[in-house]
Amino acid sequence: MPAFKTLDDLTDIAGKRVLVRVDLNVPVTDGKVSDKTRIERVAPTIQELSEKGAKVILLAHFGRPKGEPVADQSLSLIAPAVEEVLDQSVAFASDCIGEPAATAIAKMNNGDILLLENTRFHKGEEKNTPEFVAELARNGDIYVNDAFSAAHRAHASTEGLAHHMPAYAGRTMQAELEALEKGLGQPTRPVVAIVGGAKVSTKIDLLSNLVTKVDALVIGGGMANTFIAAQGINVGKSLCEHDLADTARSIMETAAKAGCDIVLPIDGVVAREFKANAENETVDINAIPADAMMLDVGPKSVELINGWIERAATLVWNGPLGAFEIAPFDKATVSAALHAADQTKAGKLVSVAGGGDTVSALNHADVAEDFSYVSTAGGAFLEWMEGKELPGVAVLTKG
Ligand SMILES: Nc1ncnc2c1ncn2[C@@H]1O[C@H](COP(=O)(O)OP(=O)(O)O)[C@@H](O)[C@H]1O
Numbered sequence: 118m119p120a121f122k123t124l125d126d127l128t129d130i131a132g133k134r135v136l137v138r139v140d141l142n143v144p145v146t147d148g149k150v151s152d153k154t155r156i157e158r159v160a161p162t163i164q165e166l167s168e169k170g171a172k173v174i175l176l177a178h179f180g181r182p183k184g185e186p187v188a189d190q191s192l193s194l195i196a197p198a199v200e201e202v203l204d205q206s207v208a209f210a211s212d213c214i215g216e217p218a219a220t221a222i223a224k225m226n227n228g229d230i231l232l233l234e235n236t237r238f239h240k241g242e243e244k245n246t247p248e249f250v251a252e253l254a255r256n257g258d259i260y261v262n263d264a265f266s267a268a269h270r271a272h273a274s275t276e277g278l279a280h281h282m283p284a285y286a287g288r289t290m291q292a293e294l295e296a297l298e299k300g301l302g303q304p305t306r307p308v309v310a311i312v313g314g315a316k317v318s319t320k321i322d323l324l325s326n327l328v329t330k331v332d333a334l335v336i337g338g339g340m341a342n343t344f345i346a347a348q349g350i351n352v353g354k355s356l357c358e359h360d361l362a363d364t365a366r367s368i369m370e371t372a373a374k375a376g377c378d379i380v381l382p383i384d385g386v387v388a389r390e391f392k393a394n395a396e397n398e399t400v401d402i403n404a405i406p407a408d409a410m411m412l413d414v415g416p417k418s419v420e421l422i423n424g425w426i427e428r429a430a431t432l433v434w435n436g437p438l439g440a441f442e443i444a445p446f447d448k449a450t451v452s453a454a455l456h457a458a459d460q461t462k463a464g465k466l467v468s469v470a471g472g473g474d475t476v477s478a479l480n481h482a483d484v485a486e487d488f489s490y491v492s493t494a495g496g497a498f499l500e501w502m503e504g505k506e507l508p509g510v511a512v513l514t515k516g
């Protein structure tokens with residue numbers, strides 16, 4: 118467990134401006150937050166600071182807007198859900214720096230909560246530029262990082278700020294690291310990892326290290342399409358990063374050398390439209406029509422995956438097996454989630470899952486409570502699993 122200062126070390130903060138980095142990158146369907154887990158997890162930190170009389174200023178990102186404002190990635194869309202979870206009013210500033218932020222902060226009373234607009238609306242956030250860090254730092258006296266799920270990013274609001282002011286870990290940051298250490302510090306073998314989802318380019322590099330740590334890697338979702346295509350199989354219009362074919366092949370070679378089984382789908386559910394109840398068919402993996410996309414892994418693959426879950430003593434899971442938000446493409450994810458939950462309840466499995474959408478998928482399958490541990494983090498949790506130093510955590514230990 119890394120040594121860092123926590124909220125226990127923060128006394129006498131009435132009237133202090135506390136910049137709190139939280140992860141509000143939550144799933145949204147039809148303009149409404151469809152899973153509030155990440156908000157619920159950071160609520161204790163926000164409430165504790167507010168109760169101690171601090172002016173609580175929330176910093177967060179939402180989506181990947183590439184340094185420019187994008188209307189549907191405004192945190193104003195998330196603010197009502199934050200208010201609902203906290204059961205407290207939350208003010209909103211239309212920019213995280215400059216005059217809008219300064220004016221909103223000047224109006225705050227002790228204990229008030231203010232949400233600043235998406236930090237990724239500025240290029241300096243992801244580049245972690247000294248100028249942008251300084252602009253953010255102007256708004257606070259103390260920095261608290263409670264965004265474990267973004268701690269693998271060395272961004273201005275997750276890393277840079279901690280160099281500029283007294284820095285502390287929030288309650289969720291603390292709890293996540295403690296729980297992961299307890300559940301996965303010395304995992305019982307065999308360890309099986311399931312990696313799916315859509316963030317292929319940002320997660321694929323993690324796999325080359327992960328295959329040296331686990332006994333089997335089950336690949337589903339958009340990630341699987343990239344591996345299938347890398348073997349020369351036509352994936353039609355499926356979500357696939359063809360330019361990562363070499364990376365995928367090299368991961369398979371590393372896995373073979375490390376004795377890690379790679380488990381890829383053998384069939385898939387394909388459709389021509391990405392929408393609920395789209396006309397669909399189940400096909401062999403070698404028979405994906407050129408004009409269709411694989412939106413879920415098929416029933417034979419589910420059987421295969423559930424077999425690996427049975428063989429596992431420890432399961433780590435990030436990324437849904439299919440586009441679970443739109444029926445019926447949730448079937449594989451729900452089936453594997455139910456199976457892992459049953460194995461856990463029977464005392465045969467330690468199951469740890471994480472990621473914004475993965476948590477949402479487990480809630481959709483109504484099994485989140487049955488897993489050994491559910492992390493808010495996906496990529497960060499996988500990097501932690503690899504033994505990598507997370508920049509957002511490392512910087513807290515240096516203060
Ligand atoms: N075959 C697929 N085609 C398109 N999207 C997919 C597919 N499989 C999974 N997804 C999408 O992946 C997204 C989640 O991916 P990701 O963000 O990597 O997971 P997490 O947030 O849990 O880390 C979901 O929105 C889901 O719809």
Ligand SMILES: O=C(OP(=O)(O)O)[C@H](O)COP(=O)(O)O
Nearest residue numbers: 142266267472473494495496497
């Ligand atoms: O949702 C997140 O990560 P996750 O999809 O790995 O769970 C975090 O908010 C980090 O987002 P990013 O992957 O756009 O940096």
